[in-house]
Amino acid sequence: MQGSDKRRRFLKTGALAFASALAVPRVRAFDTADPASVAASAAREKPVCRMQPFALNQVRLLDSDFSRAAAINLEYLHSLPVDRLAHSFRVQAGQPSSARPFGGWEKPDCELRGHFTGGHYLSAAALAWAAQGDATMKARGDELVAILASCQRPNGYLSAFPESFFDRLSAGEKVWAPFYTLHKIQAGMLDMYRLAGNKQALAVATGIGNWTVRWLNGFSDADMAHILKTEYGGMNESMVDLYAITGNSRYLDAAHRFDQASLFEPLASHRDELKGLHSNTQIPKIIGAARRYELTGEPRYRRIAEFFWETVTQNRTYATGGSSNDEFWNTGPGDLRGQLGLYAAECCVAYNLLKLTRHVYAWNGDPRAFDYYERNLYNARLGTQDAQGMKLYYYSLRPGGAKFYNSPTDSFWCCTGSGAEEFARFNDAIYFRDDDALHVNLFIASELEWPEMGLTLRQETDFPREAATRLRFTLTQPREIALNLRIPSWIAPGARVEVNGEALDTFASPGSYLTIKRTWQSGDRVSLTLPMTLRSVPLPGDDHLQAITYGPIVLAARLGAKGLTHDQQYGRYDAGPSPEPKPQPAPQIAPDEADPLAWLAPGDKPLTYRATTRHGVVDVAPLNTIQGERYAVYWQTEGSATDAG
């Protein structure tokens, strides 16, 4: 979030107290949005998608790191009372509220107030209902929508801050990011409608849309070019979505006024001019371009989104799949020298890159999209929550850094919000379909229901601790289905696939799909081995700094917790440790040319290693499991051109 002050001094954080994680609820029978409006909305989508996602309520997570993380997130969201969430909206609307205000970016005088309480929380509630069948979050979401509807002004304006913030925006006066916050609220309402069937939420989102249309009418395109210099989230996306649902083209026209020419024009010409830009300010605009393509079929918007995806995921990401340093792209494409900072890889950036990847993949079906998705999901998202549901803002890459989390009710950073949503949708994107073809993209224990095919597909695996996955078909009658198994680009030699215990004599090359087309019977079984190997992944622009991966998993050096204080791991308003941990050099290694990874020996647990460095032996573990201690992701060989940070 642009304009946050991560380095400001802050108060001591209170103790954290939460009960242990609950089991993931297994409620299955629930409704979402009403079928007639879903059909009308679907008819407005242009036929540009090769791949279709499954609805969130068609895929259920089975026991895994993902289901356990989702349960912890849910428990945290349950702990936030509705009257406290609604407080600033009620105060703004002149209604009585005796609730204790939240702190952090939701405190009553923070200019971003409402972004989490009336935005991310509603999206997370809708996702938790659709993805996990969590009735508590559905009830909380419905209650909050009703309160916020009562706070909406007759002109459609709804926010926890006054309309005058928008006057300051248009006058060029200092104000944090009013449209950013409005986008979160409108998107939260649209999610409550689309995923949880709340019609009142659609009425509120439409009111916000009408207010926005009228506000925009007061400004020329030249005025807008100035206004759009302040972070505005994905207003172009939520207004396109409102058009998709209502069919009212004035929302589509209004969305276009949020398209920023200075960002889009170079991208449409396949030029990466992202250096110097605030990373997470840009990605939601590109997601808006992606949605516009899906609703209008205008190829320019696809070009913008696909080129942006390509240059950012291939040229501007760390081995983890995260991107940005101090929230910006400070360098040219393919050059991350000097970018291993304490405030690297903002979590909202990784969240939004996953969201964009789901769009781009739906158009092109390119398995490379899921090589990236998986890398990001395991290394930039899964490990960003502690056992109490607290989330990271930055994913520090400075050697000797530690994970730094928000507090329960005194932070509400942007990444607290995007994290609350992400951890409620881990069942998303595991499977896609293409007519009667099924694509298995991720190796996450789960069960898919595909009623049109009479199919229940159960995937059982302990991946990545286990280098294999197993699928079991349950069918109401035999069906011909093309089963497409993603063969990751990281797969090592020796992989094999078996159908009902018999090995097939064909396989597919890494980074492609293995297609098994046959008439499947109930009880059929497929097993796929996924051999993994250690690899070194150089930092773009500096071959002497290397991350180590095992399959899709980034491994990190465990550097211990000596001297690491609570205030260096948990924050309140400010998103940076106090004091900042002392910089230290990346662990130094001396790889043998004949056997470049011989300095790593297997540890005593799966996915762990022992590394021989120039300064002794250190333990190595998956980055996503490291917590409460210092770590280093990149290792330095002789002759590094940079100081690693």
Ligand SMILES: [Zn+2]
């Ligand atoms: Zn963020």
